[in-house]
Amino acid sequence: MATTTHFACTLCGKCCHDLKLPLSVDESLVWLERGGTVQVLTEAIPWPAEPAADNGPAWHKRRRSFAAKSGVQPIRVIVTLVAAFDGPCPHLGADMRCAAYERRPRVCRMYPAEVNPYVRLAPVNKACPPEAWALKHPVLEHAGRLLDAETVELIRQSRDADAQDQGIKERLVASLGYSTAALSNEGYVVYAPRPATALEALRGAASDASSSSPNRAPSDWTFISGQPGTIEALLSIEAKAIHRLHLEGSAFRYLG
Numbered sequence: 001m002a003t004t005t006h007f008a009c010t011l012c013g014k015c016c017h018d019l020k021l022p023l024s025v026d027e028s029l030v031w032l033e034r035g036g037t038v039q040v041l042t043e044a045i046p047w048p049a050e051p052a053a054d055n056g057p058a059w060h061k062r063r064r065s066f067a068a069k070s071g072v073q074p075i076r077v078i079v080t081l082v083a084a085f086d087g088p089c090p091h092l093g094a095d096m097r098c099a100a101y102e103r104r105p106r107v108c109r110m111y112p113a114e115v116n117p118y119v120r121l122a123p124v125n126k127a128c129p130p131e132a133w134a135l136k137h138p139v140l141e142h143a144g145r146l147l148d149a150e151t152v153e154l155i156r157q158s159r160d161a162d163a164q165d166q167g168i169k170e171r172l173v174a175s176l177g178y179s180t181a182a183l184s185n186e187g188y189v190v191y192a193p194r195p196a197t198a199l200e201a202l203r204g205a206a207s208d209a210s211s212s213s214p215n216r217a218p219s220d221w222t223f224i225s226g227q228p229g230t231i232e233a234l235l236s237i238e239a240k241a242i243h244r245l246h247l248e249g250s251a252f253r254y255l256g
């Protein structure tokens, strides 16, 4: 039976705490220019061949990733830029209203809708309290379809930006010397550059189209995992892989 989800924001402010808030490149520049912190999350997936035409989730990943290699293995790397903060967002006022309301990131505007077309909207996965989902509220989604045109448009813009930003993200991680990634769906490698370093590198990557040549050599990446079976499988296809326990002293951390 088709499900219907009703929703109205209660302004509880829970969704503005303890976040890694995914941002586009343009949004990351704004966030950094306002004195915020942006982290770089990396994940990667072996990519021996292009997926079948009907494999929607794989094409979704392809669209938001760039080609690289790990040892002899072709891979694709997904880089996610996130505004990171513990506790309340730096823009959250004492009245639980957003002080950056007019320029808040898209992901804030569309919450609690999902940007990934292969993730179902489930109230249980959201920070919103039960009263936000009461039947008396307007319908947010029916039979898997969002009804609010503005939210639908924001999601479209967000997915397009994600695809368009790949070249800039590839240049960004190259300029910062980042070349380790978690296996996609298993975790993330988290790099936390100083804000001034991130801003300078991101500005440089956004303005430099010179390394976008299709003839450039693919960058060489190392997988990080907490699973011995994953490491064994990656090594068996001649990819590079290291157990997370061997990361002492590295410039990144592993988030499983």
Ligand code: SF4
Binding pocket: 015, 016, 017, 021, 089, 090, 091, 092, 093, 097, 098, 099, 100, 101, 104, 105, 108
């Ligand atoms: S930018 Fe505004 S809406 Fe987004 S997390 Fe911060 S306070 Fe909340």
Ligand code: SF4
Binding pocket: 008, 009, 010, 011, 012, 013, 014, 015, 016, 111, 112, 127, 128, 129, 132
């Ligand atoms: S958690 Fe949900 S109800 Fe609370 S402020 Fe965020 S969107 Fe609104």
